[in-house]
Structures are given as C-alpha cells and as structure tokens.
Amino acid sequence: MAQSKVLEVAVGLFVIAGIAALATLALKISNLHSIGPSRGYDVKAYFNDIGGLKSEAPVTMAGVRIGHVASIYFDKKRYQAVTVLHIQAKYNTIPVDTSASILTQGLLGEQYVSLSPGGSTQYLKNGSKITMTQSAMVLEQVIGQFLFHKAAEGEQQQPQSPGAPGLPAAPATP
Amino acid sequence: MNQIQRLGRATIDTLERLGRATLFLLRVLRATRTLTGRFRLVVQQVYSVGVMTLVIVLVSGLFVGFVLGLQGYNTLVRYGAESSLGLLVALSLTRELGPVVTALLFAGRAGSALAAEIGLMKTTEQLAGMEMMAVDPMERIVAPRFVAGVIAMPLLAAIFSVVGVFGGYLVGVGLMGVDGGLFWSQMRSGVGIYNDVLGGVVKSVVFGVIVTWIAVFEGYDAQPTAEGVGRATTRTVVTSSLAVLGLDFIMTALMMRGL
Structure with a gap:
C-alpha cells in the first residue's frame, strides 16, 4: 500500500509539473493577449x-x-x-x-x-x-531620395567648382 | 519474375500489417471506455511511462537549450541581433524541438519498454492466461498503457520546452551577457499562443498517439519468442522515430500554410 501511495504522489507531481510547464509556455513565453476576445x-x-x-x-x-x-x-x-x-x-x-x-x-x-x-x-x-x-x-525609398538629393546638389555645385579639366573634382564637403 | 513477386509480397505484407495496426487501434480505443472506473491502472502506467522518462527529458531539454543558446548567440551576434536570442530559442523549442526530440526520447525510453513488456507477456502466455480468466487483455493491459502514453507525451514535451528555454537563458544571459530583459521581452513579443505554443501541443499529442500506438501494437503483434520480442522492440523505436519525423514535416507544412 505504501508503495502505491509513493507511486501516486509521483504521478501527481509529474502531472502538476507538466501542467505548470504548459501554463509557463502560455503565460510567460508567449504573448497571451491574443487568446479569446x-x-x-x-x-x-x-x-x-x-x-x-x-x-x-x-x-x-x-x-x-x-x-x-x-x-x-x-x-x-x-x-x-x-x-x-x-x-x-x-x-x-x-x-x-x-x-x-x-x-x-x-x-x-x-x-x-x-x-x-x-x-x-x-x-x-x-x-x-x-x-x-x-x-x-521604406528603406529603399529613403536611400533613393537621399541619392537623388545628393545628385541634385552635385549638379548645382558643378559650375561653381573651379576644378581644372582632367583632374578629379574635389569631394564636396557637406 | 521472382523480383516482382517479392515486391508484391512485401507490399501486401506491409498493407496487411497497416490494416492490422489500424484495427488494433480501433480495438484499443473501444477498450478505453472501460477505463473510467479503473483509472488507477492508468495512473500506474503514467508512472512507468511518464515519470520514468522525466529524468532523460529534463537533462536533454537543458542541454538542447544550452546548445541553442550558444549556437544562436554565435550566429546572431554577427548581425548584432543577439537580443533576439530568447525568441530564437523559444520558437525553436515550442514549435519543433520540444515535441520532436521529446517524442524521439519517449520512443526510445518508454516505447521500447512498452513493446518489450507486452511482447514478453505474450511470449510467456500471460495474455492468453488473462483471456482464460475472462479478463480482456485489451482493457487490462493495452488500453491503460495507450492512454497513459497519450497523457504523458504532451506534458513531457511542455516540460522539455520550458527547461530548454531556461537552459538557453542560462547560457545566453549568464554566460554570453545578453540582456535578460530583452531576452524575455523579445521572446514574449514573438511567440504566439496559437501558432507556436498550441501548435507544439497539438504536435506532441499526435506524437504521443503515434508512438504509443506503434509500441503497444508491436508488442502485441510480436512473435512469441525471445527473438521476436527483441525485434518488436527494435522495430518500435525505428518505426516510431521515422513516423515522428515524417509527420512532423507534414504538420509543420500544414501549420505554416495556415499562417
């Protein structure tokens, strides 16, 4: 009889541990807000x-x-x-x-x-x-706009820059 | 001609076996109705199937979590996304590793024991003896074991996942220095109750049915010899492992499509 009592207690503890694990999964690990209305x-x-x-x-x-x-x-x-x-x-x-x-x-x-x-x-x-x-x-659009802007800026500065022909233009400082 | 005949015989044998297994499952399910008044039998089997498997599940879960934490950190840190480590660990465990690895361990630890036990009972003619005493071995022996396996498997898988997440936390936060708050908050924002947690539970229930079914069938269907019991045990582990892996793929595909 004592044997079967120990066994039953062990099974009870096992079931509690399992249900506690399920509850942990539901409450602690996942975002429960989506359950039910x-x-x-x-x-x-x-x-x-x-x-x-x-x-x-x-x-x-x-x-x-x-x-x-x-x-x-x-x-x-x-x-x-x-x-x-x-x-x-x-x-x-x-x-x-x-x-x-x-x-x-x-x-x-x-x-x-x-x-x-x-x-x-x-x-x-x-x-x-x-x-x-x-x-x-959207990252692509932002980068595209940025590049477009830079290109427009460069075109504006082109006539002002006194770079000699044949030499690379000095990098524009922002 | 001989080859073709052999192929045909193998196919017929396989189909016949599948049919026997299906009929056996129906008989087991019908026998489970008689368990309502004798739940003590199931409790005993939950002990030998579930509690005895707990240690290996706990240890494996912890180490799988450790490894996930280490590997995940090493990969994620390259992209500066190590704060997502908790999400990676929790998703891998709840969706895939928890149910699958637990089912494989369950097949090795509990399934083989079930098959050997029932096979040996058949070999030593205990099952026949029970029938002589007008005790249905289906109700007395097979059904409690089947129900116990189906109950124990989801609980074991949930314990595996939780212990694994804890292991990942120990390695990620304790060893690698990931921020503890980010670990949990990323995990909680990314793991869904329906798709991930409930999907994992459904998987583990299905695996529980499959593994226990194969185990009790192989035991009951074993050749009543020492060699036959051995073969039934081996076949239980091999067949149920393959079935678990195959079904996991199918269920993952179905669940992903449902997203």
Missing part, C-alpha cells in the same frame, strides 16, 4: 504604405504599449492599407484627431504603430477611423 476596442487606421507591418505588432502611445494590430487588409476603393488597431479598454481617452505613424524599433527592428494624441475633447471609440497617418519608412 480580450476587452478593448478596435480602431481603423488608413495608411498609404504600411511597409513591413504585420498583425500582432504593438500599438504604442508615448512609447508605452496600449494595444496591438489585430488585422491588416487592403481597401480597394481608397487604394490604402487598413490596419485594425485593437486598443485595451483602459485607454479610452484617446482624442479623435490622434495621428498614427508606422515606426521601426532600431534600424532593422520590428515595425510598430505609434499614436500621437491630438487636442480634441472627443474620444476614439469602437469603429472610429484614423485618417491622419504617416506611412512606414
């Missing part, structure tokens, strides 16, 4: 270009995470990307003239949506739309 409200934000934004990306205000991107789809009438932002219920005093921008954590990090509050006294609620948005910074 969490309380909060959905706001739509229209962007011209979302870059590499993905659903489940954080939505922040002043750097604090207040929600996440629930879904992303394409609006075929407006030719814009629609992001559904799920904001936690406790942040219910966000002005309607809030603007949204897609930013990147670090140079190559994950993209997220940052909200900057406006001054209105009316607040965003479920189904509200944010149309004041700033698109994602």
Whole structure:
C-alpha cells in the first residue's frame, strides 16, 4: 500500500509539473493577449504604405504599449492599407484627431504603430477611423531620395567648382 | 519474375500489417471506455511511462537549450541581433524541438519498454492466461498503457520546452551577457499562443498517439519468442522515430500554410 501511495504522489507531481510547464509556455513565453476576445476596442487606421507591418505588432502611445494590430487588409476603393488597431479598454481617452505613424524599433527592428494624441475633447471609440497617418519608412525609398538629393546638389555645385579639366573634382564637403 | 513477386509480397505484407495496426487501434480505443472506473491502472502506467522518462527529458531539454543558446548567440551576434536570442530559442523549442526530440526520447525510453513488456507477456502466455480468466487483455493491459502514453507525451514535451528555454537563458544571459530583459521581452513579443505554443501541443499529442500506438501494437503483434520480442522492440523505436519525423514535416507544412 505504501508503495502505491509513493507511486501516486509521483504521478501527481509529474502531472502538476507538466501542467505548470504548459501554463509557463502560455503565460510567460508567449504573448497571451491574443487568446479569446480580450476587452478593448478596435480602431481603423488608413495608411498609404504600411511597409513591413504585420498583425500582432504593438500599438504604442508615448512609447508605452496600449494595444496591438489585430488585422491588416487592403481597401480597394481608397487604394490604402487598413490596419485594425485593437486598443485595451483602459485607454479610452484617446482624442479623435490622434495621428498614427508606422515606426521601426532600431534600424532593422520590428515595425510598430505609434499614436500621437491630438487636442480634441472627443474620444476614439469602437469603429472610429484614423485618417491622419504617416506611412512606414521604406528603406529603399529613403536611400533613393537621399541619392537623388545628393545628385541634385552635385549638379548645382558643378559650375561653381573651379576644378581644372582632367583632374578629379574635389569631394564636396557637406 | 521472382523480383516482382517479392515486391508484391512485401507490399501486401506491409498493407496487411497497416490494416492490422489500424484495427488494433480501433480495438484499443473501444477498450478505453472501460477505463473510467479503473483509472488507477492508468495512473500506474503514467508512472512507468511518464515519470520514468522525466529524468532523460529534463537533462536533454537543458542541454538542447544550452546548445541553442550558444549556437544562436554565435550566429546572431554577427548581425548584432543577439537580443533576439530568447525568441530564437523559444520558437525553436515550442514549435519543433520540444515535441520532436521529446517524442524521439519517449520512443526510445518508454516505447521500447512498452513493446518489450507486452511482447514478453505474450511470449510467456500471460495474455492468453488473462483471456482464460475472462479478463480482456485489451482493457487490462493495452488500453491503460495507450492512454497513459497519450497523457504523458504532451506534458513531457511542455516540460522539455520550458527547461530548454531556461537552459538557453542560462547560457545566453549568464554566460554570453545578453540582456535578460530583452531576452524575455523579445521572446514574449514573438511567440504566439496559437501558432507556436498550441501548435507544439497539438504536435506532441499526435506524437504521443503515434508512438504509443506503434509500441503497444508491436508488442502485441510480436512473435512469441525471445527473438521476436527483441525485434518488436527494435522495430518500435525505428518505426516510431521515422513516423515522428515524417509527420512532423507534414504538420509543420500544414501549420505554416495556415499562417
């Protein structure tokens, strides 16, 4: 009888350890917010270009995470990307003239949506739309613009530079 | 002509075996209904199948985590992305390594023991003896072992993953100097409950069914000789390892498409 008691205690401990491990996986290791219909409200934000934004990306205000991107789809009438932002219920005093921008954590990090509050006294609620948005910074476009700008600058400076023909022009100092 | 005949016979044998195994699984599933009043039998088997496998799972999980931490750090530091180490370790463990490595260990430690035990019972005519006493060996011997395997496997896989993440944390944060806060926050922002954690649990349940099914079938179907029991044990480990790896590929492909 004592033998079987030890055995049963061991099995009980094993099952507890296993369930604790499952709970750890769910609560500590993964982002649990996506389970079930969490309380909060959905706001739509229209962007011209979302870059590499993905659903489940954080939505922040002043750097604090207040929600996440629930879904992303394409609006075929407006030719814009629609992001559904799920904001936690406790942040219910966000002005309607809030603007949204897609930013990147670090140079190559994950993209997220940052909200900057406006001054209105009316607040965003479920189904509200944010149309004041700033698109994602696409690295290629930025580099392209930078190069274009540099080239234009160089053309302007060309006639002024007194470089003798045949000699390489002195590098322009910014 | 002889070659063709041999190929045909091998195919028919394989199909026949597969059919026997399927019918056997149905009989086992039907026999599990009788376990509701005799849960003590299952508890005993959870001990020998699960608790006895715990040590090897804990040790392997820890070392797999160590290695993932070291290797991941060495690769990620080249791109200056060592803060993602936690994400790499946790994703590899919850999605793939946890269920698969645990299933392989489970096949080696518990599956082989199950097959040998049932095979030996058959060889020593204990199963026949039970039938003589109007005790169905399906209900008394096979079904509790099957249910215990299916219960134990997901728990073991979850323990493996958690211990592995801990091992990765020890190496990454303790040894390599990755920031501890970044390790956890990157992990938590990147690991999804549905795709990653739940997918891993589904995998481990499927592997539990497959490995235990193969083990009890091979044992029950063994030639009643010493050699036959040995062959059944070997075949359990080989077949279930291959089945786990093959099914893992299929399930990963299905889950990735569903993303």
